[in-house]
Amino acid sequence: MVEVNLPQRSARSVGRCYKNTVLCLLISAVLLSISTIILSLRITDSRNIYDDSEFQTVKPPSNLGREDFMRSSTVADRPKIKSVVNDESTSRSNSNVPPQKTSIEHFLSIQGASLDTKNSDIYQPIKTGKRLLTYKRFGGRLNNQLFQFITALQHAKVLKRTLVVPDEVREVDWTGMFDTAYGIWDIDRLNAAYDIDWKSGLSQDFQMSIPEECVLTPVEGRKLLNGGPQLWEEWDSRCPDVIDLAGNTGLLFCKQQHQFCGDSEAQLEAYQIYSHFSLSPSLLQHIPSKKEEFKGKGYDELAIHSRRAGEGMYDWEMCVKGNTRTCKGHVKANGYCDTRTMKGNCAIWLDIDYQIKSRKYLKKNQADYRFVLASDGTHDWSIDFDGQFIVANNTDWLLDLEKTINGETTNGKSIEDLSVSSFAKKKVARVKDLSPLKSTLDALTATLLDLFSLVDSKYLLGGYYSTLSLNACFLRGLERMYDSNMCWMLMHPTSEVAALPPKDDTVHFNEKDAMPPALMSDVE
Numbered sequence: 001m002v003e004v005n006l007p008q009r010s011a012r013s014v015g016r017c018y019k020n021t022v023l024c025l026l027i028s029a030v031l032l033s034i035s036t037i038i039l040s041l042r043i044t045d046s047r048n049i050y051d052d053s054e055f056q057t058v059k060p061p062s063n064l065g066r067e068d069f070m071r072s073s074t075v076a077d078r079p080k081i082k083s084v085v086n087d088e089s090t091s092r093s094n095s096n097v098p099p100q101k102t103s104i105e106h107f108l109s110i111q112g113a114s115l116d117t118k119n120s121d122i123y124q125p126i127k128t129g130k131r132l133l134t135y136k137r138f139g140g141r142l143n144n145q146l147f148q149f150i151t152a153l154q155h156a157k158v159l160k161r162t163l164v165v166p167d168e169v170r171e172v173d174w175t176g177m178f179d180t181a182y183g184i185w186d187i188d189r190l191n192a193a194y195d196i197d198w199k200s201g202l203s204q205d206f207q208m209s210i211p212e213e214c215v216l217t218p219v220e221g222r223k224l225l226n227g228g229p230q231l232w233e234e235w236d237s238r239c240p241d242v243i244d245l246a247g248n249t250g251l252l253f254c255k256q257q258h259q260f261c262g263d264s265e266a267q268l269e270a271y272q273i274y275s276h277f278s279l280s281p282s283l284l285q286h287i288p289s290k291k292e293e294f295k296g297k298g299y300d301e302l303a304i305h306s307r308r309a310g311e312g313m314y315d316w317e318m319c320v321k322g323n324t325r326t327c328k329g330h331v332k333a334n335g336y337c338d339t340r341t342m343k344g345n346c347a348i349w350l351d352i353d354y355q356i357k358s359r360k361y362l363k364k365n366q367a368d369y370r371f372v373l374a375s376d377g378t379h380d381w382s383i384d385f386d387g388q389f390i391v392a393n394n395t396d397w398l399l400d401l402e403k404t405i406n407g408e409t410t411n412g413k414s415i416e417d418l419s420v421s422s423f424a425k426k427k428v429a430r431v432k433d434l435s436p437l438k439s440t441l442d443a444l445t446a447t448l449l450d451l452f453s454l455v456d457s458k459y460l461l462g463g464y465y466s467t468l469s470l471n472a473c474f475l476r477g478l479e480r481m482y483d484s485n486m487c488w489m490l491m492h493p494t495s496e497v498a499a500l501p502p503k504d505d506t507v508h509f510n511e512k513d514a515m516p517p518a519l520m521s522d523v524e
Contacts, residue, residue, distance in 0.1 A: 118265055123229040125160055129240025134164040134201060134210070136248040137173045142447050143467040144251060145175050150277075150474075151252050152245055153194060154260060154270035158225055159232055161243070162195040167202045168421040176444055178202075181408070181418040182401060184445060186278040193276045202420070214239035216246050222254050225262030251467075256329035257322075258470050258490050267493035274474040279452055286397050287449055288372050288390045289456035299390050302361060302371035303457030305450075305469045306348055306379060319346035322465030330489045330498045335509045343519050345464055345485075349381055350518040352461075357485045359507045361459040372457055374450035374468070392449035398442060405434055451475070460484040 125131070133156040138148050149165070156163035168174045176184035178198060190196060200206045216224065224231065224245075235243060245252065254261035260270040278284070288294050307319065323345050327337035344351035352369065356362055363369050366384075373381060373389040381389060408418055415428040427437045434441065447468070454460055454472035462469030464486050473487035481487040482501045492498045500506075 119229055119263065120158070120265060123160070123232055125233065125236050129236075130242060131161045131240065132164050132197070132200070132242040133159060133161040133245065134166055134206075134242060135245040137166055137168070137170075138247050138249075138251060139170075139172050140251070140467075141172065142175065142444060143451065143471050145173065146277075146471055147467050148247055148251060149175070149177075150270060150273050151260065152247070153196070153273055154262070154266065155225060155245060157194060157269050157273075158262060158266045159235075159243070162197050164197045164201045164206065164242070166207070168423045171423060171440055174421065174423045174440060174444065176441075178421040179419050179424045181405075181420075182424075182441070183280045183282050183404070184448070186280050189276045189278055190273075194273070198420075202422070210242050210244050211239065214242055215244040218246070218249050221245050221247070221252050222261060225266050226254065228263075255496075257326040257465075258467075259330075260493075264494045271474060271478065271491075271493065274471075275477070277475065279448060282400065283394075283397055283445060283448070284452065286394055287392050287453045287456065289453070294390055298370040299372055300456065301458050302356075302369060303454045303460050304348060304352075304371050304373050304375075304389075305454055305460075305462045305466060305472065306373060306375040306381065307346065307463045307466055316346065319465060323463075326464045327489065330492070331500075332497050333500055336489070336500075340515050340519065341508070342464075343515075347379075347519065348461065349379060349384060351516055354508050354516075355461055355485060356459070357501070357506055357508055358459060358483070359505050362507065371461075372453050374454055392446070392453045394442065394445045394449055397445060398438070401441070402434055458483060460487065462486050464489070 133152065135148065135152040138144055140148075152165075153163050155161075165177070168178060176182055177187060180187060224235070252261060253259055260267045262269075284290065289300055294300075320342050323342040324337055327342065331337060340351070340354060344355050348355050352366065353362065367388070369385070369388055371389050373391050375381060375391070405415060405418065409415060409432065415431060415434065416425055419425045419428055424437065427440070428434065451468055451472055452475070454462065454469070455475045460469075460472060460476065460483065462472060462484060469486065470490060473481065473484065473490060476484070476487065478491060481491045488501050489498045
């Protein structure tokens with residue numbers, strides 16, 4: 001006898017199987033997705049460990065060049081300087097491009113920031129008094145002198161005063177900027193863009209005439225630009241003729257080490273000054289990137305500024321602590337100021353691979369690196385990197401200068417007449433050649449060539465605590481700040497802390513590897 005309900009039981013069984021199959025497929029899909037995510041995480045470079053809650057990625061402002069800054073202005077009456085870049089392909093491709101934003105606006109838009117209030121528009125001082133600004137020289141080395149000059153010029157620009165450059169009296173003061181006959185700097189670009197008085201500061205009477213109440217204390221100096229138009233008007237009323245920033249007690253940093261004072265607009269004014277800073281063509285031609293024999297050999301990919309374990313007496317702790325203080329003052333994310341980075345930066349030759357923080361500039365082997373080296377000379381890099389680096393050489397420039405000066409003296413001028421600063425005049429007084437000044441000229445121009453050699457390279461490996469590396473960062477410009485181990489860290493005019501570099505290119509962050517044996521103890 002055939003059971004009539006059998007087909008009904010079979011249909012229910014099939015339904016249950018169908019439902020179970022769909023459920024199984026859904027579970028399988030979920031498991032497959034989870035497996036894919038785990039697999040993708042596992043193949044991430046083990047050297048890169050990020051805390052995404054602390055990580056902010058900001059695209060580098062790729063179109064923000066030094067010449068763009070030179071053309072931009074926050075004050076309507078700024079003299080316009082033409083770009084010195086001669087790129088025919090660029091000029092052809094941009095010939096029909098509509099007008100672009102100013103460089104400052106471009107940078108602000110990329111950073112997602114804005115200048116809601118422009119103090120340069122609000123502050124319109126009454127034109128009373130001489131409206132001068134000057135400073136007292138800090139006894140630091142050349143790059144400290146350059147940074148102090150730029151800081152003073154930034155203040156003069158923001159406060160709408162004329163900068164009176166103080167005399168260079170001691171050897172440590174000497175930058176060569178007064179003594180144009182020696183052909184070290186291209187001062188014309190600065191003079192065309194800013195109000196600078198190179199004469200009054202040479203007179204002792206000028207310094208003696210500054211009222212005591214117009215010489216700022218270190219505390220007053222740090223507050224000045226941050227105070228805004230109301231404070232500036234108070235100082236105008238108190239000191240209509242001249243304000244002396246002082247500065248002989250140290251460099252004028254605000255908030256963090258190596259940071260300019262003032263709001264975003266004021267800091268960007270300081271950045272902009274660097275776009276007018278240039279060596280003379282006769283000296284600039286001796287940096288490696290200008291030499292035909294070095295072109296096309298890979299030396300332009302990397303530039304290294306090497307400082308041996310501190311300054312002066314080569315105090316290892318001074319270097320490590322200085323690096324750490326600088327790094328932690330600008331970066332709040334974990335891992336960037338790790339011990340290995342801070343120590344290794346004081347002896348880069350011992351750990352060069354780890355000190356490079358960009359994946360695209362790493363090499364498989366240490367022997368594959370080619371680079372321009374700016375070194376203080378206290379370590380012999382040829383021991384481990386023989387044939388891998390090139391350095392700037394000022395010998396030919398010094399020989400050419402001697403010929404030029406000899407020609408001038410032959411025409412009836414004395415070397416003392418050709419000199420302007422008190423230091424140079426004193427060194428060459430009553431002599432017929434440059435011999436008393438030659439060693440100082442050698443050291444000065446060698447350092448300047450080192451500085452500008454760091455500018456042209458694709459990637460800069462600099463010293464966190466060094467003003468030479470700091471100046472190199474500003475000379476390279478905001479658009480290249482991420483092509484460095486440190487520039488991005490120090491250049492954040494629109495935010496309290498640095499905007500971290502793109503994480504997909506960052507390596508050697510929060511490194512878990514052991515410290516190299518060579519860095520386990522002090523490097524002396």
